[in-house]
Amino acid sequence: MSTFAAREGAPRVVLANVSRWYGNVVAVNDVSFSPGPGVTGLLGPNGAGKSTLLHLIAGLLRPSAGTVTVDGRPPYGDPEVFRRVGLVPEREAIPGFLTGREFVRLNADLQGLPAPAAAVDRALAIVELAGAADRSLATYSKGMRQRAKVAAALVHDPPILVLDEPFNGMDPRQRLHMMDLLGALADAGRTILFSSHILEEVERVAERVLVVVAGRLAASGDFREIRRLMADRPHAFRLRTSDDRSLAAALVARPTVAGVAVEDDRLVVHAADYARFTGDLAGIARDAGVSIFELIPADESLESVFAYLVRR
Amino acid sequence: MSGVMSPGPTAFGPLVRLATRGLLNRRRSLGVVVLAAAPPFVAAILAFSGRLGDERAVALDIFTALVLALVVPLVGLVLGTAVLGAAIDDGTIVYVLVKPVPRRVPVLAAMLVAAVATAALAVPSAVLTGFLVLGGTAPGLLAGMALGSLLAAVLYAVVFVTLSVFTGRALLVGLGYVLVWEGLATTILAGTRILSVREYALAVVGALGGPGTVAAGGVDVRAALLLAAAALGGAVLLGAWRLARFEVSEAG
Numbered sequence: 001m002s003t004f005a006a007r008e009g010a011p012r013v014v015l016a017n018v019s020r021w022y023g024n025v026v027a028v029n030d031v032s033f034s035p036g037p038g039v040t041g042l043l044g045p046n047g048a049g050k051s052t053l054l055h056l057i058a059g060l061l062r063p064s065a066g067t068v069t070v071d072g073r074p075p076y077g078d079p080e081v082f083r084r085v086g087l088v089p090e091r092e093a094i095p096g097f098l099t100g101r102e103f104v105r106l107n108a109d110l111q112g113l114p115a116p117a118a119a120v121d122r123a124l125a126i127v128e129l130a131g132a133a134d135r136s137l138a139t140y141s142k143g144m145r146q147r148a149k150v151a152a153a154l155v156h157d158p159p160i161l162v163l164d165e166p167f168n169g170m171d172p173r174q175r176l177h178m179m180d181l182l183g184a185l186a187d188a189g190r191t192i193l194f195s196s197h198i199l200e201e202v203e204r205v206a207e208r209v210l211v212v213v214a215g216r217l218a219a220s221g222d223f224r225e226i227r228r229l230m231a232d233r234p235h236a237f238r239l240r241t242s243d244d245r246s247l248a249a250a251l252v253a254r255p256t257v258a259g260v261a262v263e264d265d266r267l268v269v270h271a272a273d274y275a276r277f278t279g280d281l282a283g284i285a286r287d288a289g290v291s292i293f294e295l296i297p298a299d300e301s302l303e304s305v306f307a308y309l310v311r312r
Numbered sequence: 313m314s315g316v317m318s319p320g321p322t323a324f325g326p327l328v329r330l331a332t333r334g335l336l337n338r339r340r341s342l343g344v345v346v347l348a349a350a351p352p353f354v355a356a357i358l359a360f361s362g363r364l365g366d367e368r369a370v371a372l373d374i375f376t377a378l379v380l381a382l383v384v385p386l387v388g389l390v391l392g393t394a395v396l397g398a399a400i401d402d403g404t405i406v407y408v409l410v411k412p413v414p415r416r417v418p419v420l421a422a423m424l425v426a427a428v429a430t431a432a433l434a435v436p437s438a439v440l441t442g443f444l445v446l447g448g449t450a451p452g453l454l455a456g457m458a459l460g461s462l463l464a465a466v467l468y469a470v471v472f473v474t475l476s477v478f479t480g481r482a483l484l485v486g487l488g489y490v491l492v493w494e495g496l497a498t499t500i501l502a503g504t505r506i507l508s509v510r511e512y513a514l515a516v517v518g519a520l521g522g523p524g525t526v527a528a529g530g531v532d533v534r535a536a537l538l539l540a541a542a543a544l545g546g547a548v549l550l551g552a553w554r555l556a557r558f559e560v561s562e563a564g
Contacts, residue, residue: 058410060560077556079412087410091403095330097337109326110411152407 013057013160013191018066020052027052029215030066035193039186041206042195049215050195051090054164057193058087070160083111086153090164090195094145096138100129103137104151111156123151126181142169150178154185161185163194167201179205235274239267240294241285250288256280268298323413327421330408331395335429338394344387348433351378355444368453371445372525375457375517379441380510384434384461385490388468391429393483396422397476406560416552419477423548426469434465456520460513467509467540467547474551477558505531509543512536 013035020028028049042050055061056068059075059082068074075081094103104123108116124130127147132140137148146169153161163182167175182205186192196202202209211219241247244267248260251269258272271277285292335341355374396418399405408418438461442454476482497504498511505511508531515536518526531539 055560060406060409062559079414082410082412085410087406089403089406091406093402093404094407095334095399095404097333098330106326106330107407107411110323110408110413112322112412 012069012071013193014067014069015053015056016067016069018053018056018063018068020049020056020061020064026215028056031212031215031217032066033210033217033220035191035208035210037186037189037191038207039182039192039194039205040208040210041202042193042210042212043199043202044195044197044212044218046197048197048212050197050212051164052215053212054087054162054193054195058085058162060087083156084158085160085162086156086158088146088149088153088161088163088166090168092142092145092169094137094148096136099134099136100124100140100144100148100151101133103148104133104155107152108155113156116155119155119157123155126154127151128177143171143174146170147174147178150181159190161190161192163192165196166194167196167198175201235271235277236298237269237271238263238294238296238298239269239292240265241267242291242293243289246288247285247290247292250284250290254280254284323411323417324421327408327413327418328425331422331425332429334398335391335395335425338398340390340394341429344390344433348383348387348437351375351383351437352440352444354378355441359444367446368450368525371442371450371453371457372517372521374441374445375438376514379434379438379457379461380464380513381495383437384430384464384513385468385494385509387433388426388430388465389472389483389486389490392426392469392472393476393486395426395429395476396473397480397482400476400558401480403560405558409558409560415556415558419473419551419555420548423470423473423551426473427466430469431462431465434461437461450521453517453521453525456517456525459520460516463516463540464509464513467512467544470544470551471509471547474547474554477551477554506535506539509540512540 015034016032018028018031019026031049031053042053044050052061056063057070057075059070059078062076068076070081071084073081075085095106098106101120101124104120105116108119108123113119121130124133127150129144129147129151132144137145140148146166150163150166153163161182166178166182170178179201182192182194186207194205208222209220210217239247244262244265248262248267251257252260254277256271256273256277257269259270261268269277281292281295351374355371358370358374396405399408405418409415435458438457439454442457446454472482472486475486479485493504494508494510498508511531514526515531515533518530519533
């Protein structure tokens with residue numbers, strides 16, 4: 001991926017106190033951030049406002065309050081901004097009556113590129129679609145369509161790339177390829193912002209993470225920091241043991257345990273410190289002479305993680 | 313790689329090609345070809361079945377009842393609402409919107425393609441219908457039918473492109489305009505005729521076809537041409553204005 005030349009003058013995307021509402025529904029609520037060069041992941045559950053944020057940056061939506069600027073210019077209503085921005089929308093729909101090459105060429109022509117044919121070949125090669133370029137888009141698999149969309153967004157070599165759920169519909173190999181591609185584009189100095197509702201995707205690719213929940217920025221920064229916040233939150237475990245009462249009595253005195261209850265013939269333990277509790281549990285059970293048959297984390301869903309971050 | 317060329321004029325050609333291919337690819341487009349073939353088909357049956365009686369009256373009847381009342385508005389409606397509306401519906405308009413191209417350019421390209429496609433079906437349909445009945449006996453009337461249907465084709469197509477930028481239900485609203493407003497209101501309330509594409513076209517037919525071609529009480533041809541020009545200009549401006557303020561409202 002050494003084909004990307006390093007760029008001078010870092011692109012600047014700045015959101016300052018941005019809100020966007022549709023009628024009475026608040027989609028984005030007082031969000032401020034400025035993703036620098038490199039990969040920034042926008043993580044959040046479906047409907048959190050990720051697409052709205054990306055559309056605000058891409059100039060497809062007007063902020064209801066606050067300001068969005070791309071290199072100092074508000075993108076909404078300013079088509080010139082699109083020379084600097086490439087957008088990969090979430091919606092899968094692409095003009096199925098065009099071939100891959102025609103689709104990317106259309107994007108090159110609309111960008112007014114001086115050498116569109118060469119730019120199209122280059123973009124198709126980057127996403128590894130050169131072999132299928134002359135087939136109609138209607139015959140493409142989901143992953144191929146996604147790559148065609150990325151080629152279309154890359155054809156004018158924009159310093160800012162905005163991708164809405166780019167890994168949707170990709171198989172593991174395509175996913176890895178896309179992750180490498182984003183990394184290589186970022187290494188060349190681009191500002192890349194992508195959204196995902198899958199924790200592992202964001203962890204693999206992004207240097208910085210913005211967690212969006214219910215239209216608000218719930219957490220931002222280095223991924224390890226967010227990982228720690230997520231790990232440090234209280235965890236609930238459901239246990240099936242040979243003697244719930246004895247184990248409960250042994251656990252309740254421990255500082256790593258916040259609470260103990262018996263629900264539906266199961267022992268439910270609320271751990272205050274995830275790491276120490278899981279490390280100590282086996283020893284505590286052994287000392288109490290209790291066998292553990294089953295240990296299930298009760299609230300490991302991504303939603304509960306997000307919910308915790310919101311309450312925090 | 314990011315060039316500094318102005319994409320304004322260069323974007324128009326690709327957008328026209330895109331709109332044309334989009335139209336040709338739709339199954340509905342085939343339906344309008346069949347629709348446009350209906351009046352000449354009816355005229356052919358009448359012409360070959362023997363005596364027509366008053367040829368001018370028959371030709372005018374088929375022209376007003378079939379070509380002008382149904383074929384031209386419906387072809388204009390189907391093509392006009394599809395050319396840009398389909399891309400707005402399925403979201404592929406995004407690829408056009410995120411380009412350094414003023415929003416009026418895709419609107420103008422869509423209008424040009426819709427108008428040319430509608431006229432390419434409507435005018436031959438009108439002329440063939442007239443010729444099958446009239447032969448070479450009334451060149452003025454034939455010219456009136458050709459120009460009247462051309463005017464109506466362009467106007468319907470452009471107005472319906474604009475409508476499709478405003479509402480996702482353009483086909484329904486347009487059908488309401490054609491059937492309820494032009495089909496019913498203008499026959500009951502004479503005053504509403506000044507807002508009817510069909511009446512503008514009839515005024516042109518009357519002016520070229522000679523005295524007594526169309527019933528009295530219609531719009532004067534000069535007024536019709538002025539009103540048509542105003543409607544055309546208004547539709548172009550409104551369509552461009554609306555797309556410039558168009559937002560992709562995809563919550564998530």
